[in-house]
């Protein structure tokens with residue numbers, strides 16, 4: 001138990017919960033790519049998910065737990081580092097990657113995006129009855145939805161931040177898990193690229209397709 005709250009224990013918790021969140025994003029992208037196949041398929045998919053509502057609730061509970069594990073450990077670990085080093089980073093400034101210092105800030109902005117996203121998408125989907133046109137909700141030209149250009153721009157900025165956060169996150173995960181340097185380069189190049197390059201591009205593609213009317 002004590003190990004979990006040690007600095008390395010916290011890093012391991014951040015690493016594993018981060019990997020789980022990245023895997024969630026992969027599934028979430030697949031779900032949303034259905035938007036390209038038209039309203040009927042998308043609405044059927046959402047109705048199906050509503051019909052297995054208990055299982056979805058259990059998965060959402062698990063997701064919430066993982067998010068809390070990631071965010072709380074990240075915040076405590078940052079505070080601990082700051083206190084231990086009187087505001088300075090643990091390694092000399094020129095050797096600490098610039099990105100590592102901004103992880104907590106990109107993380108907090110992503111958390112803000114997350115809350116907006118849940119308020120407008122998740123919550124709206126919850127309160128709708130079963131034969132709603134969910135597709136139309138996603139495309140609405142109203143704050144919080146993707147037909148609305150300022151919201152779309154906010155989403156794209158948040159997704160770019162998520163991409164940068166994931167890129168640095170994966171480099172840290174490989175270090176935390178002690179993966180030998182000779183395996184790190186190909187892993188970062190190919191596996192991590194799927195998560196920080198391909199998946200965010202997929203989300204951005206959906207948003208652009210909605211904005212230019214390709215998904216309509």
Ligand code: HEM
Nearest residue numbers: 028032046049060114117121122125126138159203206207
């Ligand atoms: C094109 C971009 C996106 C679209 C169209 C989209 C769409 C949606 C929709 C429709 C829901 C409600 C699902 C339901 O309740 O049945 C949802 C929930 C959710 N989204 Fe997104 N999303 C996008 C991007 C993202 C990103 C980038 C993240 C991660 C940072 C994210 C995280 C979540 C989470 C955690 C939930 C709640 C869990 C769930 O019920 O599946 N989404 N999203």
